[in-house]
Amino acid sequence: MKHLKVKKIMKRIILLILLIMSLSVAGCSAQNGNSTADNLEITFFKIGSADSILLSDGSQTVLIDTGEEEDGEEIIDYLESESIETIDYLVITHFDKDHVGGADTVLNEVDVQNVLVPDYETDSTDYQEFLTAMEDNNLAPTVLTKKLSFSNSSASFTIYPPELSSYESDNDYSLVVSVEHGENRFLFAGDAEAVRLEELMNQLDGEYTLLKVPHHGRYSENSTDFFTKVSPEYAIITSSDKNKEEVVVVSALEKLGTTVYLTREGNVQVISDGETIQVTQ
Known part of the structure; x- marks a missing residue:
């Protein structure tokens, strides 16, 4: 017992x-x-045929491009409305006025920690004002010649610089930003044209949840091949009523089953929870 x-x-x-x-x-x-992942919030600003994209997960803020000169204050107003006082990384994809124009305003009015730029120079007024604002704020840009990666609490960023030292078009100097947030992947392709798109198709692996369409929706000879490789579920085109996206670009994306949003119709807000994304306009 x-x-x-x-x-x-x-x-x-x-x-x-x-x-x-x-x-x-x-x-x-x-x-x-x-x-697993804090929400990643992405805002594509309606600022005409120009680029400015804000990414934030609450712990870190990344700003890709700053639109034209007059767009700087609109970006600042939005940051203030969201109580964002620090930009951890400012990425200037290239030095055309519709990408770097508002940078001096942002640099002078917000605490910017790191500035990433491609490896070339120009003599434009917007570029010179950008350099002056950098100097006034005791900042030195990180000039990218090799792939750079960094992470925040929930997302990983990889920035691909151009592979050549010289291009016929300034657009092909574009830095391209890839972001992974849980199961979601985002690609911001600057103003990449045919030569740069060819590089990207060799640099990138896998498909993307969302694509920021290069060069405001203008068609290059290998655009369709690039879209097919990336195969995005969603695509955002930064265009304006004056400079509309090309119909052939929208058509090529829609044939892949991609849902296309145009910033000329309003700001585009994206929220990723690491598994699904919500897109509103």
Whole structure:
């Protein structure tokens, strides 16, 4: 009888231990599930045929391009409305006025920690004002000649610089930004034209959830090949009523099943939870 009682007690102890272990594992799984990814919020500004895109997950803010000179204050107003006081990374994809024009305003009115630029120079007024604002704020840009990666609490960023030292078009100097947030992938292709698109098709792996369409929706000879490789579920085109996107670009994307948004119709807001994304305009 004593032997049977001991066996029953031992069995209960073993069951209790297994129960505690299972609860502990479940607790860890739930904790990990909750911390998989904070929401990543992306704003594509309606600022005409120009680029400015804000990415924030609450712990870090990245701004890709700053539109034209007159767009700087609109960007600042939005940052203030969102209580964003610091930009951790400002990426200037290239130095055309519709990408770098508002940079001096942003640099002078917001705390910018890091500035990433491609490896070339120009003599434009907007570029010179950008350099002056950098100097006034005791900043030195990081000139990218090699791929750069960094992460925040929930997303990883990879920036691809152009592979050549010289291009016929300034657009092909564009830095291209790839972002991974949980299962979602985002690609911001600057103003890349045919030569740069060819490079990208060799640099990039896999498909993307969302594409910022290069060069405001203008068609290059290998645009369709590029769209097919990237195969985005969503595409954002930064265009204006004066400088509309090309119909052939929208058609090529829609044939792939891509949902296309145009910033000339309003700001585009994207929220990623690491598994799904919500796009509103």
